[in-house]
Amino acid sequence: MKWLKRLVIAFFSLGLLGIGAIVAAYFYVLPELPDVTTLKTVKLQTPLRIYSSDGKLISQFGEKRRIPVHYEDVPEQLINAVLDTEDARFFEHKGIDPIGIIRAAFILVTTGKKSQGASTITQQVARGFFLTRDKTYIRKTKEIFLALKIEKALNKEEILTLYLNRSFLGNRAYGVGAAAQVYYGKELNELTLPEMAMIAGLPQSPSAANPIRNSTRALNRRNWVLSRMLEKRNITQALYEEAIQAPITAKYHGAVIDLYAPYISEMARDYLVEKYGEEEAYTGGYDIYTTVDSKLQMDAQKALRNNVYAYDERHGYRGRTKVLWSDVQPDDEEIKAKLKQTGSFQGMYPAAVLSVDEQSAKVVTAKGEIYELPWDGIKWARKFITNKRQGKAPKLATEVLTAGQQVWIRNNGSIWQLSQVPLVASAIVSVDPHDGAIRNLVGGFSFYMSQYNRVTQAKRQLGSNIKPFIYTAALEKGYTLSTLINNAPINKPDTRQGTAWRPKNSPDVYGGPTRLRVGLAQSINVMSVRAMRYSGLDATIAQLVKFGFDPADLPRNESIALGSPSVTPLQVVTAFSTFANGGYLVEPYFIERVESANGDLIESANPTLACTPTATEPLLADDPFAAMANELQSEVPEEMDSTTPATMQCGNEDSRFAPQIISEQTAFLITESLKSVIWGGGDWSKGTGWNGTAWRAARVVKRRDIAGKTGTTNESRDTWFSGFNPKLATTVWVGFDDHSQELGRTSWNANGAKDQISLAEAGAKTAGPAWNEFMKDALAGTPVEPTKTPEGIVSARIDLATGKLSRKTDYTTRFEYFIAGTEPTEYVTEQEEDNSDIFIDKSEEEDLFQ
Incomplete structure (x- = not known):
């Protein structure tokens, strides 16, 4: 009894000492323990994502890939896999697992090694958010007390959600949502049981057990997770047997980009970095929705690319990129290895010429794919001499290609053809004339080749x-x-x-x-x-x-x-929008709204509207456009003052309104003239017909609501086409980045199409085709906008030769528009009719300044 009494006293003393030690340890680390209630509003580091206006992902920036998920969105079997592997008693304990601690202590005493951490999921959350991974006693003490505090501050579902979203799972993937996308290219609800088990096994060894880097160890880890699920009766024996037989299917999947638009995404990235700083922009989880329409953006990219290829190819073939062999053909693997040294881009692929027949050739790509290039894909390749000179059209493929050459090939939509990297540059941009929203923007042929944004930077x-x-x-x-x-x-x-x-x-x-x-x-x-x-x-x-x-x-x-x-193309398209919207200078913008990681609206655009305010109050003094608008208002003629009824009113008290820089009547008259640039005039059956410089647009777009203007500088160094309909304004520019280079001219190609472009490059022929193709696709399916004649416009029949009024109604006259009060008052005389010639110019050769 004496020894028993002593033993009880000893255990009681040890208990008191233990409690005292715990209390002492608690008060020792208390000043260093953070406030765990911050976990309720924790901001997970998520990447910056940029979208089109219709919700297509354009780009993603940030070191950490994370797709935050809610607890209810995580499949039950994935939760089971994680808990069975990491913390089977998670929903029973209060933050720490005494059994696990005793087990870890026993191993430490018996082996002297700290191989068992005994950390619950709650402790791992504490460590992940507040502590380091150093295996020290003081860190472990802090971890335990933080876990206890976390369990009081958050419920189990909230704690588990933090764990599932916070854990690093390899390959820059943080959280199970990102891991599902990175390894399998799937949403969580699309994962199979073996895939869930694979992800559940990653938190402890995200690198060593990574299925991409170490498939053998990853397979063992996955099967161990499945065995734990079987042991805990969360799967049946049949499911287990089936799952462990499944092969490793994981491979790296990048962010699922729905719309490739690098120039606009770079503009959005620059905007957010400048506003919030690089670290906050890349980790704050912001979602930027741009004004870009995904269909119009794809249409613009296709039109620009096709036009650049067309210009480049009609000026001739510059030859192979290199020679891979001249005598003995290497084996297939060696050829592929050499081709892999050159990356593909913009739909062009490096290829090796295997053989050449009279009017065809066989090539192989870096993937070992063999294609035949038919004569239609080769015959364009007459020799390039200078931008102004080309060689004779080839008659045989052997004049162009030789076995052993490395060349570029591309699929033009119908066949595989010989290609080359274009040297000419181009840009295209469209805006909504009514508020300045940029609907598409392509700053160059290839962002891979040059990140220089010619829409905004090239003057x-x-x-x-x-x-x-x-x-x-x-x-x-x-x-x-x-x-x-x-x-x-x-x-x-x-x-x-x-x-x-x-x-x-x-x-x-x-x-x-x-x-x-x-x-x-x-x-x-x-x-x-x-x-x-x-x-x-x-x-x-x-x-x-x-x-x-x-x-x-x-x-x-x-x-x-x-x-x-x-000037820049963006300045040009903004200026041309003025004619489309009735005389208002809108302010171009490309960011529609910015949202936080939680979906809260951070900022939204308040564009300038091309219309008359519904309210009659003057613009506020602090409005940046107020001074300009008021100054311009003083210059408006009396017959068009503010008492004149507006043809379009819009907006509300929070709206910003674009200044009206020209009258609606002047905008209408210029638009009518720009329609003649496309449709010409006169009567061809009577021999008085004439073409405008952009007559090709009429043949391609085939709409009467389009207007435009060609533009070519001296020596054809810059070519332009700018035009619009009431809903969309677009500018295209083509030239060389090196301003000293001329776009040159081309001779007739005997192998070319009947409607091929030749002679001097000019706005109508060099930039115009891209505008024509884009506007045809962009406006397809939309109704033709009827001509709306504004108040203050009258029409009168005039004599075509003199511009005076005419009483005739034949081909020598036409109805013309005038601002009321400016129409002619004098009629043409018979003598003037006899002595005048109708101006006719049937030449299709564009002048150098078109």
């Missing part, structure tokens, strides 16, 4: 794309569409140039007095210069500034009338 000479703005100034000063401007050589030089600058038409042909509508539609140079002289250089520059062009980019000489200013 290039505008060429004849500037002429609609030149004529706008003339219209507002008193010219009409029927005003005759002398289409004759200019002999009076502009002294500001410093030299005797005498602009010429191209071709160097002059037709005498010509109506303004025809002069704009046919891009006649001397008429543009004379129209600018009528308005005055200062007034013209002031008008261009209203359209959003930077005064610093506008030279103070007459070359401005032919497009010497350098």
Whole structure:
């Protein structure tokens, strides 16, 4: 009894000492224990994601791949697999597992090794969010007390959800949602039992047991997880036997990108990094929804790519990229290894020529795929000499290809063909004219080749794309569409140039007095210069500034009338939108809204609207557009003051409104002239028909609600096509990044199509085809917008030769639009009719400034 009493006292003393030690340890680490209630509002590090306006994922930025999931969205069997593996008594204990602790202590005493951590899932959450992974006693003590506090602050489902979303599972995947996507390319609810077991086995050894890096160890780990599920009776013996026989199917899956639009995603990334800093932008879980429409973006990318290929191929073939063998053909594996040294992009693949027949060739790719290139895929490849010269059209494939050469191939939609990496650059951008939303943006042929965004960064000479703005100034000063401007050589030089600058038409042909509508539609140079002289250089520059062009980019000489200013495609399409929306200068924008990781709205766009406010109150003084709008309002003629009923009203008290920089009537008249650029005029059956410079658009797009303007700079260094319908404005630019290079010209290719493009490159032929293809696809299925004549516009029948009123109703006359009060008052006389010639120009050779 004495020994028993002593034993009881000893155990009681040890118990007191243990309790004292625990209390002492608690108060020792208490100052260093964090507030676990922060876990209720914890912000998991999730990547930045960028979407199109219709919800297609464009890009994802961030080191950690995480797809946060809710507890109810996790399959039951995945939860069972995790608990059976990591913490079978999770729902019974209060944060720590005494049995597990005793087991770990026993192993430590008997072996001297800390091989068993005895950490519950709650303890792992504590360690993952607040502690390090160092195996020290003080860290373990903190972990235990934090686990107890977490169990009081959160319920079991909340704790398990944090664990499932926080755990690192290899290959930059954090959480089970990301692991399902990274390893299997699936959503959680699509996983099979073996796949769930594989993911459940990763937290303890995300690298060593990784199914991509170490399939053998991963298989053993997965099967052990399945055995635990069987032991805990969460699966049957039959399911277990079937699951352990399943092969390893895991492989790396990148983020599921629905829409490849790298230039716009880079713009969105730059925006968020500048606003929040790099670390917050990449880990804050922000979702950016851009204004880009996925269909229009794909249409634009296809149109630009096809047009660049077409330009590049009609200028000739520059030859093979390298020679892989000349005598003895290497074995298949060696050929594939050599080809893999060159990556594919933009639908082009490196290939080795295996054999060449008279009018075909066989090639092999890096994947070992063998394709036959038919003659239709080879015959384009006449020799490139310079941008202005090409060799003769080949008659045999052996003139182009030799076995052993490494070349580029691509599928053009119908056949595999010989290709090459284009050297020319291009850009395309479209905006909604009514609020400035950027609907598509392609900053170059290949983001892989160059991240330079030519839509926003490249300032290039505008060429004849500037002429609609030149004529706008003339219209507002008193010219009409029927005003005759002398289409004759200019002999009076502009002294500001410093030299005797005498602009010429191209071709160097002059037709005498010509109506303004025809002069704009046919891009006649001397008429543009004379129209600018009528308005005055200062007034013209002031008008261009209203359209959003930077005064610093506008030279103070007459070359401005032919497009010497350098501007970006985004500036150009914004300016052209003014004609489509009734005269309002909208502000382009590309971010529709930004959401937090929880789906909360962080910010949303408040675009400028191209309409008259429903309220009559003046714009607020702090509105950035107020001063400009009020200044412009003072310049509006009395007959068009604010009492004139607006044709379109919109918005609310929170809306921002674009300033109206030209009258709706002037915008309408310019639009009508730009329709003539496409559709021409006159009567072909009577011999008076004439083409506008963009007549090809009429044949391709086949809509009467489109208007546009070609543009080519001197020596064809920059080519443009800008145009619109009431719903969409689009600008295309083509040129070389090296401004010293000319786009050149091409000779007729005997192997080419009947409608092939040849002779000098120009806006209509070089940039126009991309605009035509894009607008045809973009507007397909949408109704043709009827012409809406605004108030204050009247029509009168005029004589085509003189621009005066006519009583005739034949092919020598037409109805023309005028701002009320500017229509002609004088009728053409019989003598004038007899002595005048209808202006006719049937030439399809575009002038150098179109």
